[in-house]
Amino acid sequence: MIFAEQGENSDYMWNFISGYVKISILGQYPERLVNRALNAGIPIKDAERKSGACFVCRIPMRRFKSLRVCARGSGCRVHILKKGGLPLLMIKARREPALCLCALLMAAVMAAASSRIWFFEIESRDYPRASAESTLASFGFGPGVKASEARPADIEAALRRLPGVLTAKAVRRGVCVKVSVTGKGGSAQDDPGQASEGASGIYADRDCVIDSISVTSGRAVVSPGEAVAAGQLLISGDMTALKPGYYVPAEGEVYGRLLYRASASVGRYGTELKRTGSYARAYEFRALGRSLLPGVPYAEYETERECSAVINACPLPLTVWACRCYELRQSQVDLGDRAAGDRAAVLAQEKLFDSITKGARILSVHTEFSVSQDGGVTATLTATTLERIGTGKGQ
């Protein structure tokens, strides 16, 4: 079936390109015309019998005249139901030359425009952006430059020549080039030996234990299993240990395990709606999914249906139920440790999940219960999550 579907898809594409005609063959014995057509070499597709004397199929547009010849003397009549395909579109397009010309012109303009760079997005840290823009302009990297003349490596080399630039990275995305420039920053601007203050880095935004660290650019300062505090450096772009004055923008992913805790208390005694024992009889009317229960003398009640009858005399179908309405009142109940603990756990769980960051993967949840002197139950939930931590400097 899969091969059949694939074959059909490529078939339909070819049929569309060559053009097709959907026809109906009317006659007592349309198979006779079909056999004549097959012997004449006319391929037939999607043939089915619609009714006793009507046969519908599709043939290539250019073979329709041959089919007309075959139809003579076969006792069948051929009618065109539908024409389709690229030749038909071409015929229609010939009637509107202005539209075709504009479409071709647009395609040519798009093709020419896509080979040039039109947007330069500059993101700078610790370096004046205007200076980076003017440097790019002086080297000829501006809107409209050819893509072959604005290679990312050339842009990076042009920016690194500037005295205050620590790292520069350029990435081309279609007709846009994104440039990120990092300056040396602070007093390290004149002394490359102490440029680590200006080097970019990824810092922890929360206290956690490192689970995994994957460095794309730079070097890892921490290792898995290590506990880190908020603001601690995780990945550094300072590569002076390899080569003096060598800095790169720090990039990577750091995942850590975090703990979240929430607790809630519920008193042992609570209130519940309970039956008082008294009840009243009433009739419930239901129509179109809505119900009406008039004449119940209680503010809070519970209904039990006994029997029903359908009234067909009304324009709308009406069902009448005979009910008993039992009075309910709030009364104090001893929940017991288990029920109180369950309620406290539910409340604590709501608080916990509200505090967990969206996108965090919950690894485990641990619940603890404690009973106070007055009998109330406190539930404490502790969740361990795996989240991505770490933000670049300056963000």
Added chain:
Amino acid sequence: MNGKHKKQKRMIAPAVLGAVDLPPEACGRIPYITVTGDRYMKVEQHRGILQVTAECVRLYSEVGIIRICGSRLLVSDMDNESISLSGCIKSVGFE
């Protein structure tokens, strides 16, 4: 006499093909039927169609009439050598 001669010829050709390890359908006369599941079927080397309806398709072939029964049968592709059917195929038989 002519029928006997034809039958003998029909029996000889597949035997000759078998002797040189060629498949019997290579003689160009025996229909070659491929069924994929119960949804798709291809019959090659047929001699024409006899009847096409949504429930039954009958084809001429060298070995007789091939009858395909099912529901919602649709001839998806047809030429002078092969015919492809799709739909819910229930049975294939020879008359």
